[in-house]
Amino acid sequence: MKTLYLKFIVITIGMMFISFILAFIVSNSYYQQKLKPINDQKNTQVALDIARFTEAHPEIALKEYLESLAATGYQFYLIDEAGNKTFYGEPFRDQTLAPTIEQKVLNGEVFHGILQFPQETFVTGFFANELKNTIGVPLNHNGSRFALFMRPDIKFLFNEMHVLFGWIVGLTILLSVVMVLINTRYLVKPISDLTKATKSLESGDFNVKVDTNRHDELGLLSKSFLQMARKLEQTDEIRKEFISNISHDIQSPLSNIKGYTSLLEKESITTEEKKQYVSIINGEIERLSSLTKQLLLLASLDRNEDIVKKKSFNLGQQIKELIQNYQWLIGEKGIMLSYTLPDIEMVGDPSLLNTVWDNLLSNAIKYNKPDGTIEISAEEKGESVLIRFEDSGIGMKDSEVERAFDRFYRADQSRTRSIEGTGLGLSIVKMIVDLHGGRISISSKEGIGTTFIVELPVK
Numbered sequence: 001m002k003t004l005y006l007k008f009i010v011i012t013i014g015m016m017f018i019s020f021i022l023a024f025i026v027s028n029s030y031y032q033q034k035l036k037p038i039n040d041q042k043n044t045q046v047a048l049d050i051a052r053f054t055e056a057h058p059e060i061a062l063k064e065y066l067e068s069l070a071a072t073g074y075q076f077y078l079i080d081e082a083g084n085k086t087f088y089g090e091p092f093r094d095q096t097l098a099p100t101i102e103q104k105v106l107n108g109e110v111f112h113g114i115l116q117f118p119q120e121t122f123v124t125g126f127f128a129n130e131l132k133n134t135i136g137v138p139l140n141h142n143g144s145r146f147a148l149f150m151r152p153d154i155k156f157l158f159n160e161m162h163v164l165f166g167w168i169v170g171l172t173i174l175l176s177v178v179m180v181l182i183n184t185r186y187l188v189k190p191i192s193d194l195t196k197a198t199k200s201l202e203s204g205d206f207n208v209k210v211d212t213n214r215h216d217e218l219g220l221l222s223k224s225f226l227q228m229a230r231k232l233e234q235t236d237e238i239r240k241e242f243i244s245n246i247s248h249d250i251q252s253p254l255s256n257i258k259g260y261t262s263l264l265e266k267e268s269i270t271t272e273e274k275k276q277y278v279s280i281i282n283g284e285i286e287r288l289s290s291l292t293k294q295l296l297l298l299a300s301l302d303r304n305e306d307i308v309k310k311k312s313f314n315l316g317q318q319i320k321e322l323i324q325n326y327q328w329l330i331g332e333k334g335i336m337l338s339y340t341l342p343d344i345e346m347v348g349d350p351s352l353l354n355t356v357w358d359n360l361l362s363n364a365i366k367y368n369k370p371d372g373t374i375e376i377s378a379e380e381k382g383e384s385v386l387i388r389f390e391d392s393g394i395g396m397k398d399s400e401v402e403r404a405f406d407r408f409y410r411a412d413q414s415r416t417r418s419i420e421g422t423g424l425g426l427s428i429v430k431m432i433v434d435l436h437g438g439r440i441s442i443s444s445k446e447g448i449g450t451t452f453i454v455e456l457p458v459k
Contacts, residue, residue, distance in 0.1 A: 008184045016176060031126065039126075040115035043135045047150045048110075051139040058142050070153075077131060077149040078139075081106060090153045094130040097149070101136065105147035111136030114151065127154050194225055201229060204236075238406060253284035297355070297428060308435050313350045315385065316341035316378055322357050323376070326365060335368055339376040344385055346458045352432045353456075357387075359425040360452050364391035367450070384438075385458050390451040396444040404442055405430040 050069065054062060063086070066076050070089030077095075078086045079102055087095075105111050113134045131149060139146040197208040208229050213219065260277040263269060269277075319341050323330075330337050364374045372392040379386055396404065405426050433440045438456035 008187065009180055012180045012184065013177065016180075037115060040112050040135070043114060043151065044110060044112065044137070047135045047137040047148065050150070051137045051148060054139055054141045062141050062146075073153045075129075075134075075151050075153050077134065079106070079147050079149075081145050090129075090155060092129055092131045094132070097131045102147050105136040105138055105149070106145055108138045110138075111149070113149070129154070190219075190222060194222065197225065197229070201232060234406075250288065253287050256284045257281050295424070308349045308352065310347050310349055312345055312347050315344040315346050315353075315387070317343065318350060318354060319357050319376060319378065319387075322354065322361060326361060329365055330374075333365065333368065334371045335365060335374055336372070337374045337376070341376065341378050344378055344380055344458070346385055346456065348436050348456065349432075353436070356429045356432050356454065359429050360389040360454075363425065364389055364393065364450075367391070368393040372449075380458065383458055384455050387454040387456070388451060389454075390449065392449040395446040395448050395450055396442075397446050401442050401444050405440075 054060065054065065062078075066078065066088045070076055074088075075090050075092060076088040077092070077097075078088070101111055111134070113132050113136060117128065117130075117133045134149040134151040136147055136149045139148040200208050208226070260281050264274060264277050319339070323337065323339065361374075361376070368374065368391050374392075375388070375390045377388045430440055433454055433456065436456050438454060440452065440454045442450065442452055444450040
């Protein structure tokens, strides 16, 4: 029973067998408590009617009369005062009967053998062809006393029914087993397909197919599995893309550092050149340091560490200070920046939220057009504050907007390869906003510009 298919079959057949046993016990109890007394009473009435008829018609031949009745489906045992015994109809399998019972019936008592028959199983109790399982009544004929014992000839009355019931039971069992096998295969096959698909995913093959046409829990599971497979495929692509990007972002500054270090070893270079080379090397080191910090921050956010240290601070003042830090770069690119930043006191982690504004502002500068514009605003709305960063930059395609917050994702590689970035910034932004119970949305048109709207609770 190593497979689910075999387990399901065995359990189902086992349940059928247990159900049969329980049904048999219940029906046997019903027979013993309800049907058995009725059967005894009915047969007692028939035996008494026979006895009354013979007493009322002394002229009939008792032997021929009982033989004719036996031919209609009864078994009789007749004993007189002298102990002479006669059987009519199908012989009894067990002819054992206590002499005291015979004597009591001869003396005028009625023997309820069917009712008093041992409390055995339904089959034994109803079909037992024994002399003890009869109705005994006193019978007087032509001045002689007899004891008449009678029971229906079950074999005669139900012989064809025995065969029919046998076929019904046999076919029921056979068809039940066949249907269990078919239904089990129908139920287990989707699970087997999912198992194969799982092994395919494990080996790196994401092109899996499972049946999603079922309208039940297995169909829902298959649909969820396909969604998971597509997400894993996307994650794998992003991972490969990240490895490519991060390799470039690490290799490029390392190559520059190595190249300029080699130049510094030359004795022919001037002091001005040395300063220039050192400045470039320091810039590349700063670039690597920034990348490392972003990776460490992302790892901390991923582990959901207790990284958020909330306290009250002035949001407008924080963003203004950040703008001052970028003033030289804004002026260098000829960008016109305007802002509406009132004093808004809110509760949050100033350091993490500063990372959010830093990423959004640096993106607005980085992807802006020469002599472009940037507008920053903040306003309170009830229990929330809305912060808007709007630029007149290169914008994004709809497909790029959908993946903007995906980790390691960078828009059009040919367009952004020359621009510093790891594809981690917006992913970090969204995680920080989520940790503060807020939300962030993007509105962008290619060639026109991009707007980021951050909504955060004030308290």
